[in-house]
Amino acid sequence: MRYPPGRFKDGLVTASPRGGVLRSRWMPSLQRHVFVCINERAPDNPKGCCMLKGGVDVRDRLKAELSARGLSKVIRANNAGCLDQCERGVTVVVYPEQVWYGRVTADDIPEIVEKHLIGGEVVARLLLPDQPHLAGRTRFPALEIGAAVK
Numbered sequence: 001m002r003y004p005p006g007r008f009k010d011g012l013v014t015a016s017p018r019g020g021v022l023r024s025r026w027m028p029s030l031q032r033h034v035f036v037c038i039n040e041r042a043p044d045n046p047k048g049c050c051m052l053k054g055g056v057d058v059r060d061r062l063k064a065e066l067s068a069r070g071l072s073k074v075i076r077a078n079n080a081g082c083l084d085q086c087e088r089g090v091t092v093v094v095y096p097e098q099v100w101y102g103r104v105t106a107d108d109i110p111e112i113v114e115k116h117l118i119g120g121e122v123v124a125r126l127l128l129p130d131q132p133h134l135a136g137r138t139r140f141p142a143l144e145i146g147a148a149v150k
């Protein structure tokens, strides 16, 4: 699904041959920021690492999904170094709500994008345990589209 040209919260989406492209006069004001661990260790390191579990594939699929949906300017995907969840990688964390996902594969990305990054609903089956900051919340604001530019 691509979003049609229109106004996002902090910018103007203008028409292009490939669909909506965000053009903003301001610093990017992201609605969500996603970090994907691609840390690499030696194959014999007992801690393991997300690189050898497919971290780059997860990151690339995420970037591709965001681009295909015309969302790259409002949801940013970035590499991360070790996020200290190595045994449960590939580790992905979504801000601003700080939702941690573990054992993420590239095939999980469409669900994360659709449900969480766009819809605001946590993908419970991938949630890492021990996240008291969430206080049991499984829903967050959906992506804002159509809001007026100030």
Ligand code: FES
Pocket: 037, 038, 039, 040, 048, 049, 050, 051, 081, 082, 083, 084, 085, 086, 087, 089, 090, 091
């Ligand atoms: S290597 Fe990915 S969380 Fe440590």
